[in-house]
Amino acid sequence: MGSAVRDHQQQLHPCDSLLLELNVIWDEVGEPDTVRDKTLLELEQECLDVYRRKVDQANRCRAQLRQSIAEAEAEVAGICSAIGEPPVHVRQSNQKLHGLREELNAIIPYLEEMRTKKVERWNQFVHVLEEIKKISSEIRPSDFVPFKTPVDQSDLSLRKFEELTKELESLQKEKRERLKQVMDHLNTLHSLCEVLGIDFKQTVHEVHPSLDEAEGSKNLSNTTIERLALAVDRLREIKIQRMQKLQDFASTMLELWNLMDTPIEEQQMFQNVTCNIAASEHEITEPNTLSIDFLSYVEAEVLRLEQLKGSKMKDLVLKKKSELEEHRRRAHLIGEEGYSDEFNIEAIESGAIDPALVLEQIEAHIATVKDEAFSRKDILEKVERFLNACEEEAWLEDYNKDDNRYNAGKGAHLTLKRAEKARILVNKIPGMVDVLTTKIIAWENERGKEFTYDGVCPFTDTSF
Structure with a gap:
């Protein structure tokens, strides 16, 4: 049993x-039966409660799966819409799915793939947006408004990306053009600062601090470019002013050197000054050629020469006066001076006459004498030949009076040859006189004054 x-x-x-x-x-x-019945009722109720909890739990699980599927599908649809791709419905594309879990498991990989695509696309957008922001801040800092990225990232399509890329390319082109302008101005400024002896870094720092930095981006705004252009114009104006000052110093220096016959060795010390006497603004490129220190150095030398000139003025006047007299002697203008009062040394020493003015007058007389000597050159050559013929004529007369002229002796044959040549030359004297007279008359008509030779009028003075 x-x-x-x-x-x-x-x-x-x-x-x-x-x-x-x-x-x-x-x-x-x-x-008892009553206790049994009560206990059985309690057992039934507890069983119902357990079943109800299980059913509720199953309902919640189903609802969560449906919600997850819906959210995943919605997120996939949103990403597809944002990046501009057509949405894919997993349930329609795969009819073999059984149950909500399989359906969710099928959607999750596709969702992860779309999330990855969105992140990659967003990173591309961020890179372009950061470049746009950076360039905009460089070329338009005054009116630059930081680019606000879309919070919902709702439009990440290729069309939008192409629009941003074109905007970036346009800004990059503008940046290249502005950078070229800035670099051209900076190169010009550097050259000007080198010539003028000015601190280049300090100059560009005053325009904008970013221009002084070797690395990093430079401010390329309109204001910066305008200020650079103004700085170039200002330094170029300073360069022209200093160049004119240097050229004035060079001219004065050359005049003083010529006046005082300064040795070539001493002049070569300032060759870098005098070589720029006729240079144009763009031809002066040597560093510190127009610096304040160098101009002061040249000015000090000019002042030294001026002082030296003052101490040597009497000697210079005497030297130039001797030079004038030598030119007159060579041109046989002796006896026509008439300038002794102008060049009175005593008047110069007493301060009654400006020695510089006297030197200018002497130089003017020298130029006049040189001009007249050139006009008399042909006549003077003929006068020299005429005087030589006259000397031979006088010698021939003395020779003819010598009774022993035919005696054979040492050098007798040379004397005979000279006598023969002297007779030929004497025979030409009348022709010489005619030609010389014609030349002198023509010269006097042209110059409007009488021709003299060492103060004597040819052919009218017996001493000639």
Whole structure:
């Protein structure tokens, strides 16, 4: 009997088996029916509560799966819309899916793929936007408004990306053009600062601090370019003013050198000054050629020469006066001076006459004498030949009076040859006189004054 009950219990559902075992226990215990009924009701209620919890849990799981699927599909649709790709419906493309879990598991990889595409596309946008922001801040800092990136990232399409790329390319082109302008101005400024001996870094720092930095971006705004252009114009004006000052110093220096016959070795010390006497603004490129220190150095030398000139003025006047007299002697204008009062040394020493003015007058007389000597050159050559013929004529007369002229002796044959040549030359004297007279008359008509030779009028003075 016992084994039969056990076999029957094993064939029952676990709950029925337990209930049967409970009844056996109650029979043995003698539990009243009321207690039994109450306990069974409690057991039924507890079972219902357990089933209800399980059903509720299953409902919540199903709802969560549906919500996750819907959210995933919505996110996929949103990403596709943002990046400009057509949406893909997983459930429609795969009819073999069974249950919500398989459906969610099928959507998740595609969602991850779309998220990756969105991140990559967004990184491309961020790179372009950062470049636009950077260039805009360089070329238009005054009116630059930082580019606000879209919070929802709703439009990441290729069309929008191409628009931003074109905007970036336009800004890059403008930046290249502005950078070329800035670099041209900076190169010009550098050259000007070198010539003028001005601190280049300090100059560009005053225009804009970014221009002084070796690395990093430079401010390329309209204001910076305008200020650079103004700085170039200002330094170029200073360069022209200093260049004119240097050229004035060079002219004065050359005049003083010529006046005082300064040695070439001493002049070569300032060759870099005099070589720029006729240079144009763009031809002066040597560093510090127009610096304040160098101009002061040249000015000091000019002042030294001026002082030296003052101390040597008497000697210079005497030297130039001797030069004038030498020119007159060579041109046989002796006896026509008439300028002794102008060049009175005593008047110069007493300060009654400006020595510089006297030097100018002497130079003017020298120029006049040189001009007249050139006009007299042909006549003077003929006068020299005429005077030589006259000397030979006088010698021939003395020779003819010598009774021993035919005696053979040492050098007699040379004397005979000279006599023969002297007779030929004497015979030409009338022709010489005619030609010389014609030349002198023509010269006097042209110059409007009488021709003299060492103060004597040829052919009218017996001493000639």
